[in-house]
Amino acid sequence: MSTNLSERMKKRLPVPYTDSLPEEIKSNLGKWADRKFHGGGIIEHISEKGDHLFTIKVGSPPNARFSSNTLRVFADIEDKFGIGTLRFTRSGNVEFISDSLEKSLLIKNEIEKMGFHAGGWRNSLWSIGSCTAYLSCTTAVADSSSITKVLYDQFGKYFTDEESIPAKLRISVAGCPTACGGLTSDIVVVGHYGDAPSFDPQKIGLCLPRSAKALEVAVPEVVMVCPMKCISAFKKDDDTVGIQINREKCIACGRCKDVCDYITFDTTKIGISILVGGKSSNTGRGQNLAMVLIPWIPISPPNYREVxxxxxxIIDMWKGNAVAGExxxxxxxxxxxxxxQKALDIPVTRWNNTEFVSSEFGIRQFPVR
Amino acid sequence: MTVNDKDIAISDKGAKILEYLESGKWPSHVTEIKKTKYPIRAYSSGLAIGETQWYGGSAKIRYVYTGFIARRTKDGKDSELHFRIYHPSGQFYRTEMLRKILDFSDEYGLGLIEVIGQTGGMIISMNPERADEAIDAIRNLGTDVGDTGDTYRDFASCVGPALCEYSLYDTLQARDHYMTYEPIYNNLSNQLFPFKVKLKFSGCPMDCARASHRADFGFIGTWEGSPDVDWGLLQDKIRKDDLKIERLIKECPSGAISENRESGGIKIDSEKCKKSMNCIRYAFPAIKPGKNRKVALLAGGNIKGRFGPKMGKPVSILDDYAQAKEFIMKIISIWEDGSPHKDRIGDMLFKSGFSKTVEAVSSSLPTEIEGHPTGQQRIIASAVLTDEEREGYSKWVDNIVKEYGE
Incomplete structure (x- = not known):
């Protein structure tokens, strides 16, 4: 117990970062000169001093959730065959580090015995990012963790290079339109309500000011957060506050639900949207946000056969038509x-339409016939 | 059905779904969770009902205002509390340190860890009753809880110089530098902003830290001019048939590479180069990033903002990552003063006009970005001029008049 509790307000940061590095990396900081890919998730890093390090990339369970037991076994394996250092990548994979190819293969062998897979480099599936969803999130619509699990079961073959794909592929799955999985993946799956909200008339008061007098000085948060301005607050006869929702204007973004647990949705209309074309790397055509390919398809847990x-x-279409490395x-x-969309015969509505724009005027604005 | 029957039906359905999620080739999160003390009932009934069972809960830990989140289930039977722990830059863990964290998680928590959350921190599920003492325990391990609420979050960096040969600046040091920069550090505990603030550091244009999309202020390593070519090495590679010039030319997304027999094969047009890293990745180390290294600063990116997801916009090319501090603090103070709750910095810039706002505070930055002139000007065919402006135009027209004689 620290004697002075207010010390807790001064965060204790794990700095400098060099403290967490093993000697093998510390002495080669910024001196890496080349890399070699050995397939199956193993990369050799070669430093200008002539040192060699190997990283073995291992895919995580959905949402990067591990029990302390499993991580403890990982640490044992790393101590036995590696240099005693593990790294968690930003995409949620785990990297073991070792100093020889033989030991790397032993690590790979050990983790495969545990049911894990190594892979995810070059022309393969790098990761399926997932948010937390039903595991601890209050705003989740669909359970991204279980969608991620079935997607990994199906597409793990692209992670381990069992089947080839033209280039790197990143998928992210988010349980709600907040899209915590990110929107710069090649394929983005987003759970959403597919419908406008209503509210629990008994409990909604917990998210509103008690007296209508408050409306004279401030806007309730649940009203304020709506980006489409379709929630409005009014004074009820008994001087309390009520809200109204304009369902026509709603885009089902769920931000009202973010700030108030008593906004409710019809769960039978829950579905997912699928976006494509996102990329966080400046390679090829550069960085871009994903675009809505399909605004809604139904989901049927637990096998999510539609998704x-x-x-x-989508992957088959890409495999069949892409240039190598694209x-x-x-x-x-x-x-x-x-x-x-045309090639896949996807219905186009106002939700997945792409607008035509022209910087010209007069007759030149029309398509050439 | 009685209430009890309904509960049993949900629990049966949930158990079946869990069983399904434990099958299949890929390691299952359910299998991992079952090895821990996490209340799996909350998850399984969520799956059975088709709705998350968690509501926002509340918890109080003395003198700790960021870094933990409390939940309770809708039926009030379970509660959960998790810590978000700062990773060291680069997320490297000596096994010794990792074991200490695992012991911590078993002793004070549920033994369940999300090794890296979407926000960047390590997420450890806790036992709510021991949360208070756990704070001191985690602080004794040399790290802390943080990364929640309307304040500075856990900044992120790519692996940088620790393992990557492309890294153009020390992204790990940059993250440490900003996390410990006093005006930022002093406020890690205070939720004083309209929404969260994120900084991300990527070492090269491949942007592994996703600095352009997922950060309010993104730093991306870049260089000026064309990539640096080692002609001898390049010739070697061509001779050994390791590399095909045609492929180098054809695959350059910028169309900046052309054939040039005199210089040894190729010519790279620095004006055209969009830093896609294509030739560098193909021909490394014969082609490397240019020697004149810089850091590109972007602002306003986010996924979660009032006006939807945005990519960061260009602010400046820095000589050094530390140059952006004054700019960042000025932008944050404008945002803090005038923005409603849940507006990200990107939303503020969007509303107030990106270039107008950025220009007003960017005097501390080395270069200003020149965009393309728009083809469609905002037209006001009349003007209210200052005396100075009037004088400028008069002078110009006088010259024209002189040129053509009175």
């Missing part, structure tokens, strides 16, 4: 979202 089938279709995002940008 799996549609993603397989990422899905670059392929979609090259042919255009509209063409991609």
């Amino acid at each position: 799996v089938a549609v993603l397989q279709k 990422r899905l995002a670059d392929y979609v940008r090259r042919i255009g979202l509209r063409e991609f």
Whole structure:
């Protein structure tokens, strides 16, 4: 117990970062000169001093959730065959580090015995990022963790290079339109309500000021957060506050639900949207946000057969038509979202439409016939 | 059905779903969770009902205002509390340190760890009753809880110089530098902003830290001019058939590479180069990033903002990552003063006009970004001029008049 509790307000940061590095890396900081890919998730890092280090990339369970037991076994394996250092990548994979190819293969062997897989480099599936969803999130609509699990079961073959794909592929799955999984993946799956909200009339008061007098000086948060201005607050006869929701204008973003647990949705209309063409790397056609390919498809847990089938279709289409080394995002940008939708015969509505723009005037604004 | 029957039906359905999620080739999160003290009932009934069972809960830990999140289930039977722990830059863990964290997680928590959350921190599920003492325990391990609420979050960096040969500046040091920069450090505990603030550091244009999309202020390593070519090495690679010039030319997304027999194969047009890293990745180390290294600063990126997801916009090319401090603090103070709750910095810039706001405070930065002139000007065919402006135009027209004689 610290004697002075207010000390807790001064955060204790794990700095400098060099304290967490092993000697093998510290002495080669910034001196890496080349790398070699050995397949199956193993990379050799070669420093200008002639040192060699190997990283073995291991895929995590969905949402990067590990029990302390499993991580303890990982630490044992790393101590036995590696240099005693593990790294967690920003995409949620775990990297073991060792100093020889033989030991790296032993590590790979050990983790495979545990049911884990190594892979995810070069032309393969690098990761399926997932948010927390039903595991601890209050705003989740669909359970991204279980969607991620079935997607990994199906597409793990691209992670381990069992089957080849034209280029790197990144998928992210988010349980709600907040899209904590990010929108710069080649394929983005986002759970959403597919409908406008209503509210629990008994409990909504907990999210509103008690007296209508408050409306004269401030806007309730649940009203304020709506980006479409479709929630309004009014004074009720008994001087309390009520709200009204304009369902026509709603985009089902769920921000009202973010700030108030008593906004409710019809759960039978829950579905997912699928976006394609996102990329966080400046390679190829550059960085870009993903675009809405399909605004809604139904989901059926626990096998989510619709999501799996549609993603397989998208990947097959990419595999069949991409130039070697062309990422899905670059392929979609090259042919255009509209063409991609046409090729898959996807119904186009106002939610996944792409607008035509022209910087010209007069007759030149019309398509050439 | 009685209430009890309904509960049993949900629990049966949930158990079946869990069983399904434990099958299959990929390691299952359910299998991992079952090895821990996490209340799996909350998850399984969520899956059975098709709705998350968690509501926002509340917890109080003395003198700790960021870094933990409390939840309770809708039926009030379970509660959960998790810590978000700062990673060291680069997320490297000596096994000795990792074991200490695992022991911590078993002793004070549920033994369940999300090794890296989407926000960047390590997430450890806790036992709510021991949360208070756990704070001191985690602080004794040399790290702390943080990374929640309307304040500075856990900044992120790519692996940088620790393992990557492309890294153009020390991204790990940069993260440490900003985390410990006093005006930022002093406020890690205070939720004083309209929403969260994130900084991310990527060492090269491949942007592994996703600095352009997921950070309010993104730093991306870059260089000026064309990539640096080692002609001898390049010739070697060509001779050994390791590398095909045609492929180098054809695959350059910027169209900046052309054939040039005199200089040894190729010519790279620095004006065209968009830093896609294509030739560098193909021909490394014969082609490397240019020697004149810089850091590109972007602002306003986010996923979660009032006006939806945004990519960061260009602010300046810095000589050094530390140059952005004054700019960042000025932008934050404008945002803090005028923005409603849940508006990200990107939203503020979007509303107030990106270039107008950035220009007003960017005097501390080395270069200003020149965009393309728009083809469609905002047209006001009349003007209210200052005396100075009037004088400028008069002078110009006088010259024209002189040129053509009175």
